[in-house]
Amino acid sequence: MAEKMLELQDITMQFGGVVAVNNLSMHIDQGEIVALIGPNGAGKTTAFNCVTGMYRPTNGQVKFEGKVIVANYPQGKMKSMYAGENKGKYKHEVAPTPDKITRMGIARTFQNIRLFKTQTAFENVLIATHLHRTSNPFTATFRLNYKEERQMRELALSMLEMVGLQDSKDELATSLPYGKQRRLEIARALATKPKLLLLDEPAAGMNPQETHELGQFIVDIKNRFNLTVFLIEHHMDLVMDISERIYVIDFGKLIATGSPDEIRENQDVISAYLGVDEE
Amino acid sequence: MKTNKLSWMIAFVLLALMFAGLYVLEQTLPPTTMLFTILKKSVIYALIAVSMNLLNGFTGLFSLGQAGFMVVGAYTFAILTIPVQHRAMVYQYYDGGIVQFALPAALGILAAGAVAAVFAFLVGLPVLRLKSDYLAIATLGFAEIIRAFIQYEGLGPLTNGSNLLRRFPTFTGIIPPFAIVAFCIFIIVMLIHSTYGRALKAIRDDETAAEAMGINLFFHKQLSFVISSFFAGVAGALLAMYQGSIQAASFKSSMTYEILLIVVIGGMGSISGSILASFLFIASSEWWLRFLDNELFIGTFKVPLLRSGFRVVVFSVIIMAVVLFYRRGIMGDREFNLRFLTRGRSKAKERKNG
Numbered sequence: 210m211a212e213k214m215l216e217l218q219d220i221t222m223q224f225g226g227v228v229a230v231n232n233l234s235m236h237i238d239q240g241e242i243v244a245l246i247g248p249n250g251a252g253k254t255t256a257f258n259c260v261t262g263m264y265r266p267t268n269g270q271v272k273f274e275g276k277v278i279v280a281n282y283p284q285g286k287m288k289s290m291y292a293g294e295n296k297g298k299y300k301h302e303v304a305p306t307p308d309k310i311t312r313m314g315i316a317r318t319f320q321n322i323r324l325f326k327t328q329t330a331f332e333n334v335l336i337a338t339h340l341h342r343t344s345n346p347f348t349a350t351f352r353l354n355y356k357e358e359r360q361m362r363e364l365a366l367s368m369l370e371m372v373g374l375q376d377s378k379d380e381l382a383t384s385l386p387y388g389k390q391r392r393l394e395i396a397r398a399l400a401t402k403p404k405l406l407l408l409d410e411p412a413a414g415m416n417p418q419e420t421h422e423l424g425q426f427i428v429d430i431k432n433r434f435n436l437t438v439f440l441i442e443h444h445m446d447l448v449m450d451i452s453e454r455i456y457v458i459d460f461g462k463l464i465a466t467g468s469p470d471e472i473r474e475n476q477d478v479i480s481a482y483l484g485v486d487e488e
Numbered sequence: 489m490k491t492n493k494l495s496w497m498i499a500f501v502l503l504a505l506m507f508a509g510l511y512v513l514e515q516t517l518p519p520t521t522m523l524f525t526i527l528k529k530s531v532i533y534a535l536i537a538v539s540m541n542l543l544n545g546f547t548g549l550f551s552l553g554q555a556g557f558m559v560v561g562a563y564t565f566a567i568l569t570i571p572v573q574h575r576a577m578v579y580q581y582y583d584g585g586i587v588q589f590a591l592p593a594a595l596g597i598l599a600a601g602a603v604a605a606v607f608a609f610l611v612g613l614p615v616l617r618l619k620s621d622y623l624a625i626a627t628l629g630f631a632e633i634i635r636a637f638i639q640y641e642g643l644g645p646l647t648n649g650s651n652l653l654r655r656f657p658t659f660t661g662i663i664p665p666f667a668i669v670a671f672c673i674f675i676i677v678m679l680i681h682s683t684y685g686r687a688l689k690a691i692r693d694d695e696t697a698a699e700a701m702g703i704n705l706f707f708h709k710q711l712s713f714v715i716s717s718f719f720a721g722v723a724g725a726l727l728a729m730y731q732g733s734i735q736a737a738s739f740k741s742s743m744t745y746e747i748l749l750i751v752v753i754g755g756m757g758s759i760s761g762s763i764l765a766s767f768l769f770i771a772s773s774e775w776w777l778r779f780l781d782n783e784l785f786i787g788t789f790k791v792p793l794l795r796s797g798f799r800v801v802v803f804s805v806i807i808m809a810v811v812l813f814y815r816r817g818i819m820g821d822r823e824f825n826l827r828f829l830t831r832g833r834s835k836a837k838e839r840k841n842g
Contacts, residue, residue, distance in 0.1 A: 306699065307696075308699050308702045309704075311701060311702035312702050316701075319696075319697065319700075328689065328693065335683075336686050336687060336701060339683050339686065339702065340701065346715075352678070398701075401701060
């Protein structure tokens with residue numbers, strides 16, 4: 210059996226009285242491409258944010274390479290308001306900031322592209338190499354780290370070359386066309402040298418041709434960097450094309466899981482997407 | 489890369505020319521000339537403006553504590569450098585004060601920066617968790633508290649209460665303040681162009697994305713805050729040397745606003761803009777617009793409006809015009825560069841390669 214890379218256990222995220230993610234358990238094995246799909250507002254991005262430390266889940270835990278990286282249980286006001294399951298199962302809190310999680314080897318892209326606006330494409334990628342620095346502010350200011358600086362620049366440039374943006378490297382990131390911005394975001398995430406790549410709707414706003422190319426590209430970088438990929442996507446073509454397993458959530462709850470073929474035939478999934486006739 | 493090196497070289501040559509020019513001026517003009525006073529004050533304000541720009545323009549932290557760190561720096565410098573034989577006179581109400589040694593001026597300046605940095609570190613622990621306006625209010629509050637605290641009677645033996653501190657070393661010429669400020673700004677520029685500077689700019693552009701790229705927000709904000717305050721402290725010490733005497737009451741919040749104004753006029757995120765704006769600001773407020781304060785008679789005709797205080801009115805109008813029509817400041821977030829001198833060369837190279 211392949212090693213479990215990422216494991217979500219009973220993740221519940223409640224905002225006030227709204228349970229956005231309800232008791233979600235899933236796992237991703239080393240080297241897999243796994244997709245999380247669901248209708249709009251199903252809680253996909255919220256689940257992502259619980260993994261990357263942007264949100265602190267209300268209950269449940271996340272394991273990465275067998276180690277608990279995020280954990281929480283209903284506290285304070287949530288003690289009485291908590292509407293999810295598994296209350297009392299988890300007793301400790303682990304809440305690292307997003308930068309610590311990135312340092313552990315989980316990098317992400319954003320649904321609404323978040324590039325550094327005033328920076329060029331090259332600088333955007335270069336910033337992502339900062340987390341592996343060995344220099345301190347003093348040595349960096351006085352350029353005693355020039356060897357490392359050169360390596361950072363080489364790494365950033367090679368990432369840009371890989372996504373085919375070497376010719377746009379000195380252009381302002383936000384002046385690039387939309388598709389290139391998406392690829393730049395992936396290059397930036399890769400520059401943090403991740404083991405697990407989280408892609409939040411990487412094909413949003415792309416036409417079928419671009420979407421197909423993106424799918425090839427994701428498989429390509431997965432193989433080249435020995436990555437594990439976890440993606441949220443609305444384009445069913447892409448999801449069915451490249452993912453090995455699919456999880457489907459609706460209203461925060463897991464409603465189906467399986468291979469693309471199984472999901473295609475699943476009656477619950479079809480009704481979640483198309484709606485059911487109320488008789 | 490090559491052109492990069494070339495522009496550094498040109499920058500150094502220009503800097504050397506500037507110092508040569510200053511030296512010539514100093515040798516030819518009488519030392520009491522208004523020009524020297526203006527230049528000295530401008531260059532000190534340039535350092536404060538650049539230090540504030542590091543925080544507000546490059547890290548995106550809207551802080552208004554600059555005057556607070558300057559007063560800390562100015563007092564640290566004064567307290568540590570007043571010669572022992574003058575202490576009895578300066579601290580006449582406090583039996584000569586409790587500090588009974590004196591450091592050389594250079595060490596005093598370093599100490600001023602260091603103490604301001606320590607204060608910034610302590611203040612930063614709670615306040616840097618705040619965002620935008622809240623951070624501005626908290627840092628402004630700190631600046632007001634520290635000013636009041638220094639004037640507290642109980643601290644008299646150390647700070648001389650609300651009395652003047654004087655008789656500490658002052659500038660002997662115009663070269664020292666320029667040299668110190670040039671060195672400090674050089675360090676800030678090097679920092680901004682280092683990997684840490686890139687991280688600061690990333691935080692300014694998008695905190696969420698910066699954090700997702702593994703940049704520890706708190707550490708980097710604290711870093712920027714401490715370094716900015718270090719140089720504000722140094723600038724405070726220089727201002728003390730320029731004035732010859734200091735009093736906590738003069739480091740009002742309006743001083744911070746003046747500096748903020750310089751930063752905005754010069755352009756948030758532009759070092760050269762801050763420097764340029766400092767010189768323009770000080771020269772116009774202290775010198776070029778002075779004539780507006782004096783009544784003027786042409787023959788027997790009295791020019792209307794000109795009277796004491798009118799300068800401030802005109803100045804305010806100019807500032808409003810700048811803010812309205814040049815919202816991004818003189819330089820925006822660009823830097824003054826000499827690319828246009830090297831452009832011909834690199835174009836020729838491109839043609840050769842292409």
